[in-house]
Amino acid sequence: MAAKVVQDEKPTKKVVVVGGGLAGALIAVYLAKRGFKVDVFEARKDPRKEVAQRGRSVNLALSVRGIESLRAVGAEGLVMALGIPMHARMIHSHSGNTTPIPYGKKGQHLLSVERQKLNNDLLTVAETYPDVRIHFEHKLIAADIEGGHLTFKCKGNDDKKLEVDADIILGCDGAYSALRRELMRRPRFDFSQEYIPHGYKELCLAPTKDGEFAMAVNYLHIWPRQTFMMIALPNQDKSFTCTLFLPFDQFDKLKTKDDVLNFFDAEFPDFLNLMGEEKLLEEFFRNPTGPMVSIKCKPYHVSDKLVIIGDAAHAMVPFYGQGTNCAFEDCLVLDGILEQHNNDFGAALQEYSRTRNKDVEAMCDLAMYNYIEMRSLVTSPVFLMKKKLFNL
Ligand code: FAD
Numbered sequence: 001m002a003a004k005v006v007q008d009e010k011p012t013k014k015v016v017v018v019g020g021g022l023a024g025a026l027i028a029v030y031l032a033k034r035g036f037k038v039d040v041f042e043a044r045k046d047p048r049k050e051v052a053q054r055g056r057s058v059n060l061a062l063s064v065r066g067i068e069s070l071r072a073v074g075a076e077g078l079v080m081a082l083g084i085p086m087h088a089r090m091i092h093s094h095s096g097n098t099t100p101i102p103y104g105k106k107g108q109h110l111l112s113v114e115r116q117k118l119n120n121d122l123l124t125v126a127e128t129y130p131d132v133r134i135h136f137e138h139k140l141i142a143a144d145i146e147g148g149h150l151t152f153k154c155k156g157n158d159d160k161k162l163e164v165d166a167d168i169i170l171g172c173d174g175a176y177s178a179l180r181r182e183l184m185r186r187p188r189f190d191f192s193q194e195y196i197p198h199g200y201k202e203l204c205l206a207p208t209k210d211g212e213f214a215m216a217v218n219y220l221h222i223w224p225r226q227t228f229m230m231i232a233l234p235n236q237d238k239s240f241t242c243t244l245f246l247p248f249d250q251f252d253k254l255k256t257k258d259d260v261l262n263f264f265d266a267e268f269p270d271f272l273n274l275m276g277e278e279k280l281l282e283e284f285f286r287n288p289t290g291p292m293v294s295i296k297c298k299p300y301h302v303s304d305k306l307v308i309i310g311d312a313a314h315a316m317v318p319f320y321g322q323g324t325n326c327a328f329e330d331c332l333v334l335d336g337i338l339e340q341h342n343n344d345f346g347a348a349l350q351e352y353s354r355t356r357n358k359d360v361e362a363m364c365d366l367a368m369y370n371y372i373e374m375r376s377l378v379t380s381p382v383f384l385m386k387k388k389l390f391n392l
Pocket of ligand 1: 019024041044059141176310321322323325326
């Protein structure tokens with residue numbers, strides 16, 4: 001009788017993750033848990049050694065979708081301990097009156113989480129796995145997908161190039177993904193993108209002189225003004241990150257200090273009072289105005305070689321607060337499909353592309369819909385009545 005062959009259970013395939021942002025760091029953890037050897041290549045410096053940048057999407061609203069995806073790899077503690085619960089929207093009228101509108105039933109809430117801290121912590125969790133290596137300042141500049149060959153430019157090293165071979169490539173390189181650009185050269189790859197007319201600018205509302213939150217803490221504050229709006233989410237350091245969403249042509253009209261002060265005085269007088277004129281002007285003219293894009297594409301994979309996830313596959317406008325949540329859920333869903341297919345990437349990636357597409361495109365559409373709801377419908381009598389009737 002032939003001797004029983006004892007197979008090594010550990011997968012031998014080498015996975016390369018391009019992008020060490022939120023999706024890249026989390027998928028590295030998922031794949032390491034499956035026993036894969038994972039190399040993450042990230043264009044930026046190690047963010048844990050950098051001072052966090054203000055003015056660019058500082059915090060995120062995480063919901064069940066994202067939290068469950070962290071929980072599945074035992075990483076929910078990263079947000080449960082540090083996230084600030086937001087039980088309701090707090091609507092600010094022109095006159096400064098405030099009205100709370102709960103998000104759900106009693107006890108249900110979103111969590112306001114510091115984006116950079118979450119990213120840093122996820123990178124640290126990934127690095128606790130001996131088979132994960134993270135290479136910072138390595139920017140993908142070319143990819144031969146079928147051949148599994150990637151070329152990176154290594155910053156700070158005379159900009160030398162590094163050639164890397166991979167059995168499987170995970171594209172987590174964000175809304176302006178270099179890997180998606182490669183996919184766009186291929187036949188039958190569908191792609192569409194839409195920039196909305198609005199841009200966003202972040203303003204930091206500091207704690208009061210007594211070191212307290214300047215507004216009620218457990219809320220997502222909204223100043224809906226029909227064609228534009230401002231929102232504010234609480235931070236751990238007792239500041240609020242406020243984001244003004246305004247059409248670019250209106251931003252262009254806010255050229256002088258008087259333009260800005262008059263605008264805030266007319267539209268957000270309570271906020272101006274809390275922020276103070278000097279601080280507002282300093283932040284307004286210092287912080288950039290960012291664009292917002294919605295991207296749909298399919299399929300997300302190439303044979304058993306490559307799959308794109310997160311914003312690389314489905315960037316969405318931020319009004320539904322689901323971009324990161326969906327990126328995290330991509331990791332959970334892909335992991336479940338890999339489990340069903342016993343780590344057979346050929347079968348799993350095909351199924352992932354087929355089944356995931358309609359769900360994330362629905363999220364892109366809902367985000368676009370909420371772009372209108374947040375700035376106008378939340379103030380409509382019908383909406384307020386529905387909320388009351390259904391106790392939402
Ligand atoms: P990213 O976070 O963009 O990470 C991509 C990474 O890839 C980056 O680290 C980048 O440096 C790296 N990279 C890029 N190109 C290369 C390359 N060529 N080679 C190597 N590395 C590369 N989502 C929520 O769920 N809740 C919210 O409340 C929320 N609020 C938002 C508010 C605003 C104003 C904006 C703009 C977005 C918001 N989002 C929110 C969406 C969220 O930011 C994104 O969905 C999320 O960052 C996607 O993660 P990602 O890892 O796919 O992409």
